[in-house]
Each structure stands twice: as structure tokens, then as C-alpha cells.
Amino acid sequence: MRYAMAIDTKKCVGCSDCVVACQTENLVPHGYARDWIVEVTDGTYPQLELEYRSERCNHCDNAPCVRCCPTGASFISEGGIVKVEHDKCIGCGACITACPYDARFVHPEGYVDKCTFCDHRLEQGQDPACVAVCPTKCLYFGDMDDPNSEVSLVVKKRKFKTLIPEAGTEPQLYFLI
Amino acid sequence: MREELFVSGRSNPLIDPHLEIWEWQIPAYLFLGGLAAGILFFAGLFYLRGKEEKFSTAVRVAPVFVPVLLAIGLLFLFLDLKHKLYFWRLYTSFSIESPTSWGAWTLLLIMPLSMIWAALNIESVFPRWDWKFQWAKDIIEFFKKYKTEMAWGLVVLSIILGIYTGILLSAFNARPLWNTSILGPLFLTSGLSTGAAFIVLFSRSKAERHSMGQIDLMLITIEIALIIHMFMGFQASTQVQIEAAKMFLGGQFTATFWVFVFSLGLVIPALLEILEAKGKKVPYYIAPALVLFGGLLFRFIMVHAGQLSRWLY
Numbered sequence: 458m459r460y461a462m463a464i465d466t467k468k469c470v471g472c473s474d475c476v477v478a479c480q481t482e483n484l485v486p487h488g489y490a491r492d493w494i495v496e497v498t499d500g501t502y503p504q505l506e507l508e509y510r511s512e513r514c515n516h517c518d519n520a521p522c523v524r525c526c527p528t529g530a531s532f533i534s535e536g537g538i539v540k541v542e543h544d545k546c547i548g549c550g551a552c553i554t555a556c557p558y559d560a561r562f563v564h565p566e567g568y569v570d571k572c573t574f575c576d577h578r579l580e581q582g583q584d585p586a587c588v589a590v591c592p593t594k595c596l597y598f599g600d601m602d603d604p605n606s607e608v609s610l611v612v613k614k615r616k617f618k619t620l621i622p623e624a625g626t627e628p629q630l631y632f633l634i
Numbered sequence: 635m636r637e638e639l640f641v642s643g644r645s646n647p648l649i650d651p652h653l654e655i656w657e658w659q660i661p662a663y664l665f666l667g668g669l670a671a672g673i674l675f676f677a678g679l680f681y682l683r684g685k686e687e688k689f690s691t692a693v694r695v696a697p698v699f700v701p702v703l704l705a706i707g708l709l710f711l712f713l714d715l716k717h718k719l720y721f722w723r724l725y726t727s728f729s730i731e732s733p734t735s736w737g738a739w740t741l742l743l744i745m746p747l748s749m750i751w752a753a754l755n756i757e758s759v760f761p762r763w764d765w766k767f768q769w770a771k772d773i774i775e776f777f778k779k780y781k782t783e784m785a786w787g788l789v790v791l792s793i794i795l796g797i798y799t800g801i802l803l804s805a806f807n808a809r810p811l812w813n814t815s816i817l818g819p820l821f822l823t824s825g826l827s828t829g830a831a832f833i834v835l836f837s838r839s840k841a842e843r844h845s846m847g848q849i850d851l852m853l854i855t856i857e858i859a860l861i862i863h864m865f866m867g868f869q870a871s872t873q874v875q876i877e878a879a880k881m882f883l884g885g886q887f888t889a890t891f892w893v894f895v896f897s898l899g900l901v902i903p904a905l906l907e908i909l910e911a912k913g914k915k916v917p918y919y920i921a922p923a924l925v926l927f928g929g930l931l932f933r934f935i936m937v938h939a940g941q942l943s944r945w946l947y
């Protein structure tokens with residue numbers, strides 16, 4: 458089992474519904490976010506290209522945040538989901554510094570928090586909240602090890618990129634371009 | 635050409651708009667750790683080489699302050715933790731890939747060792763010290779038999795501690811400015827240099843001050859070489875490291891770094907040591923004071939600037 462997500466940058470309109478859905482579902486404190494929207498404009502006027510990306514933790518296969526954690530609070534859970542065990546976290550900030558995507562933050566209660574791919578929903582056979590709510594259906598989620606899962610199929614069919622692959626993190630968010 | 639990059643929906647405190655998760659506590663802790671490592675290294679080294687009499691400040695006096703320095707450093711480290719009540723979790727596991735874990739365990743070993751060493755030499759700072767209780771005297775007598783073993787422990791652990799203060803940063807490939815293996819040796823050298831400076835400040839023997847000053851001169855020279863090497867490495871590296879180095883080569887840290895850290899903290903003390911070696915009269919405390927100041931500022935700048943450096947994507 459290897460959970461992964463594909464994000465269709467051609468379909469995303471940057472509405473931020475995924476951000477709000479996550480905040481509601483996971484009771485993310487006000488002023489914080491586990492996912493976010495990046496809007497990149499490339500080119501020179503009038504030849505401009507616009508890309509929208511719904512970003513979150515990449516649940517990296519080679520996760521530097523997990524490797525640098527002194528207490529084992531950051532760990533790789535079932536299906537490759539990178540999680541934080543709150544009661545083990547001392548809030549040293551090492552993992553936050555280690556993540557090249559700045560996907561983690563310090564919860565007001567002191568421990569480090571981040572995207573969990575909504576594993577509590579996965580247990581009930583549901584998609585992550587962001588995937589479920591996306592009005593353009595631009596987020597695909599599933600098991601990369603299963604060749605017939607939606608995410609495997611779309612990644613096979615479409616051209617994609619991952620973010621900063623040169624950082625060696627082996628990220629598991631696939632941006633369809 | 636990139637026209638614009640706009641992030642919406644995320645403004646996490648301490649992360650956005652740029653990372654500032656490590657404030658003053660971490661650089662201050664790295665400075666104290668490096669300083670303590672430097673002092674302990676010279677204490678162990680000169681003891682093993684049988685130079686206790688000539689380098690009595692290095693072997694006996696300066697180490698008495700080390701437990702205090704380490705305790706303050708640990709306090710700073712504790713203040714940096716955001717989930718403080720769980721700090722003991724550091725010691726319920728050891729993670730071989732985590733520099734933070736290495737540091738925590740090294741400190742756990744070096745702290746008691748430095749306390750014993752300080753206790754054995756406490757009379758050299760407080761001449762009228764009295765252990766009062768017989769059992770305390772017995773413990774001191776017991777450890778006196780193992781001074782050589784302890785000195786070896788000091789040398790080995792202090793080198794690990796000194797390198798660790800650099801590796802703690804260099805292990806983060808997410809922050810291009812830190813991601814150079816030079817940082818380990820550089821911080822070790824700088825820590826040894828501040829340790830030597832500390833010893834000069836406290837020494838009342840001219841001969842010891844002179845020798846320690848010459849050692850410091852050598853360390854400063856190595857440090858200057860390593861710093862130049864570091865920037866050459868950045869310039870020959872990928873775009874992200876070229877951008878990181880730009881902060882120091884024309885960017886916002888240029889003046890602070892080259893004027894205060896490099897010139898005032900390294901070049902001038904080196905020149906003063908050279909003058910002193912040539913027999914010129916220079917107040918002995920100026921060079922070491924500058925070295926200590928430069929070492930502290932260097933860590934502040936590196937920790938701060940490193941968090942500003944990032945991958946471009």
C-alpha cells in the first residue's frame with residue numbers, strides 16, 4: 458500500500474475549497490493551514506502561463522522530517538502516510554526546518570501538526586476531505602501500488618511533475634501538467 | 635521568466651512569510667555548546683600531555699565554568715521547545731539519523747563528566763572551598779584515580795559536541811545555506827577558538843596566555859580558510875546555494891557578516907595576536923573578547939540566514 462495524490466493543475470481553479478474543507482474536517486486552528494494554494498505565473502506579458510497547485514505535505518518516501526526527529530514522534534504510518542504522534546513531540550522544530558515544502562507548523566498547543574491524508578476518513582473508506590470537496594474534481598487519491606487505482610491510472614496517462622525532486626525526498630504528490 | 639508566485643490560504647505563524655522557527659535560543663545554545671566543547675577539549679588535551687602546570691587555566695580554572703555554560707545552554711534549548719512538558723521524550727529514544735538526538739545524548743554524557751572535572755578543580759577558582767561532608771570527599775578521591783580516562787573522555791566528547799553544533803544545521807538539505815558539510819569542521823574550529831579565547835581571558839600566566847593566543851591564531855586562520863572555502867563551494871554549486879550565498883555577497887547580511895564577524899571577529903584578533911607575538915604591547919583581553927563576540931554573532935547570522943534560504947520551485 459502506498460497512498461499518493463495527483464493534482465490536476467489544468468483543472469484547478471484555485472478556489473481554496475480544499476483548504477477550507479481541511480480546516481473544517483481536521484479542526485485546524487484559526488490562522489493555520491495544512492493545505493494551501495500556490496498560483497504561479499510564468500512568462501512575459503502577453504505570453505503568460507498560469508498554474509494553480511493545491512499543495513500539502515508530500516508524504517515523502519524518503520522523508521527528512523522523519524529522519525531528523527529525535528523522539529520518533531514523526532513517523533511513517535501505514536500506506537506511507539507521514540504523521541506526528543502528539544504525545545511524543547517536544548516541539549523542537551527540527552522537522553519543520555527539515556521540510557523543504559514548509560508543510561508543517563506548530564499547533565497552538567505546542568506539538569507539530571500537518572496533513573494526515575485524513576487517515577481517519579480513509580479508515581472508513583472515504584477520500585480525504587480536500588479530495589471529496591473539490592468542485593472541479595482535480596484531486597485524485599488512492600493506492601499507487603494498485604495499478605488500477607484512479608491515481609495510478611491518471612499518473613500513467615498524463616504528464617506530471619513532482620516538487621523539488623532534486624531534494625531527494627521522493628514526494629508522493631503528482632502534479633499533472 | 636517567473637512573473638509571480640502567490641501563496642494563498644497559508645500563513646502559518648513562524649513559517650510564513652519565511653521560516654523563523656529558531657529564534658535566539660538555538661544560536662545562543664550552539665555558541666555555548668561550542669565554547670564548552672572548546673574549553674573541555676583543551677582541558678583534556680593539556681592534561682593528557684602532562685602540561686597541567688603551564689596550562690593551569692585551561693586544565694583547572696576554565697573547566698569549572700563549563701557546567702554553568704552547559705546548563706545555560708540546555709536552558710536555552712529547553713526554552714526553544716514548543717511542547718515543553720514532553721522534553722523527557724528526548725531521552726526515551728535514540729534516533730541514529732537525528733542530529734538533535736545525538737546532541738541530546740552527547741550532552742547527557744558530557745554534562746556529568748564536566749561536573750566531575752569541575753569538582754576536582756574547584757579549589758583553583760574558589761580557594762577556600764570545603765566539601766564539608768566526608769562522603770563528598772570520598773567521591774572526589776575516587777574520581778581522582780581516573781583523571782586520565784576522564785581526560786580522554788573530555789577530548790573525544792568535546793570533539794563530538796563541537797562538530798555536532800555544525801552538523802545540527804548542515805543536516806538540513808531543505809535550507810541550502812546550511813547544507814554544506816564544511817559547517818561541521820567550521821563550527822568545531824570556531825568553538826575551539828572561542829574556548830581558547832575564554833582561557834586567555836581568565837589566565838593570569840603570561841606564558842599560558844601567549845601559547846593559547848598562538849593556538850587561537852592558528853584556529854582563526856583555519857576558520858578564515860574554511861569560510862572562504864564555504865563560499866567558494868556555494869558559488870560552484872546549484873542555483874539554490876548560489877542564491878543562499880548571495881545574502882552574504884551583496885545581500886542583506888553582507889555588511890554585518892564581513893564587517894563584524896569576519897573583520898572584527900576574525901581578522902583583527904588574528905592581527906592582534908601576530909602583533910603580540912612580535913612583542914608589541916596590546917592589551918591581552920581585546921583579541922579574545924572580539925573572538926567571543928564574533929563567534930556568537932556568527933551563529934546568530936547563520937541560524938537566521940539559513941532559515942531565509944530555500945529551494946526555488
Ligand code: SF4
Pocket residue numbers: 513514515516517520521522523539555556557558559560561571626
Ligand atoms: S512534505 Fe515535508 S512534512 Fe511532508 S513528508 Fe515531505 S518533508 Fe515531511
Ligand code: SF4
Pocket residue numbers: 525526527528529530531541545546547548549550551552553569
Ligand atoms: S518538533 Fe516534534 S515531530 Fe518535529 S522533530 Fe521535533 S519532536 Fe519530532
